Amino acid sequence: MDRTTIDLWVGVFVALGMAALLGLAMKVGNLTSANLGPTYSVSAAFENVGSLKPNAPVKSAGVVVGRVDSINFDGLKFEAIVKINIDQRYKFPKDTFANIYTAGLLGEQYIGLEAGGDEDTLKNGDRIAKTQDAIVLEKMISQFLFSKASETKADNAEPIPASTAKASDKKSAGKTLELGDPGF
């Protein structure tokens, strides 16, 4: 088969296209950073997952150690069951704390794992018992307003109810927080 200059140019063209696609895949896309290797699956129950989405990162000490696999609603307990896949290289103690954080002020939400001190480690199919929900801005604001209101009441020489004093100490809307306050 005799070669022509057209073949050369088409070859250059196709090679350029391949290089562009490779560049897109490697430099622009997350093809290189997304693969975690073998993982094990752990679930955690949250009362509120906020805007957490499947495939959101799971971070520990700021390093991505896994991804959110699925988010389902438990109709019996009215909780969100979040399944996460963690890289098999990383073992976490059984009493690891799972929080939902937000990257930046308006960024995407991710799960942060804070290792506990237990000797046993989480295994495939285990459930993380200690969780903290996503922060809901409206809840925080209403709590703040309520605590402000109770402060002004306290100035009017009324004793502070124990539960509200506790609520105003809390910085975030944790699961332990009493939500039965009259402010809600």
Next chain:
Amino acid sequence: MIKLLVIGIGRVLRGLGTRMIERVWRLGAGARLFFLTIFYSGESFRRFHLVMREIYFTGVMSLLIIIVSAFFVGMVLALQGYNTLQKYGSSEAIGVLVALSLVRELGPVVTALLFAGRAGTAITAEIGLMKTTEQLSAMEMMAVSPIARVVAPRFWAGVISMPILASLFSMVGILGGYLVAVPLIGVDQGAFWSQMQANVDFRLDIVDGLIKSLVFGVACTMIALFEGFDAPPTAEGVSRATTRTVVISSLTVLGLDFVLTSFMLAV
């Protein structure tokens, strides 16, 4: 008086109906040409040098316009994006903005529009002129199917070229955006690339963009081929067909883009 009005309205309605029927007829003829092209494409793959020649004319010759416009589109995106993003204190997200808008939308769409203007018109004019000078009839006389010999190689060349051109467009555009964002404006280059990598998904963004450009390639090339094949064999007919190629291709690409995007985002 009333009789005149009724006649006038009747004439308008008849005109509309004729145009409508004409459109439907052309759509049917276009679909038939499409299936015939698919049917005859085996022959053009056996004689692949024909396709190579057409890739050279449609793809390689479009490289310059694609690369230059991609570069400028990327630079403008970075400038405009920075201007707005820095108001919200998130100018590092400029890499994501440039990459996502190029890979998802602008890459496939602008490439298709440029392709329709650069290569589609050439295809229509060439085939229209072949028809006018009775080259197509001569081929039929020699028992050579003009669809197998002329239409199918051009079709496959367009379909192959378009994704290549679109990925080149996206990549060059991102490089243009990088050039404006990092050395010119002074966005941190680590943030530029890392935010981009964190937010651009290979399957959902890059592959979907490629699928779009493939569909646009089929649509643009087929429209250009049909317009050429269907052109009245006169100088005026060919010139009108060329204009129609650009108009119909552009509208089809934009309409298809909406449909494809809604499918892709719904999943």
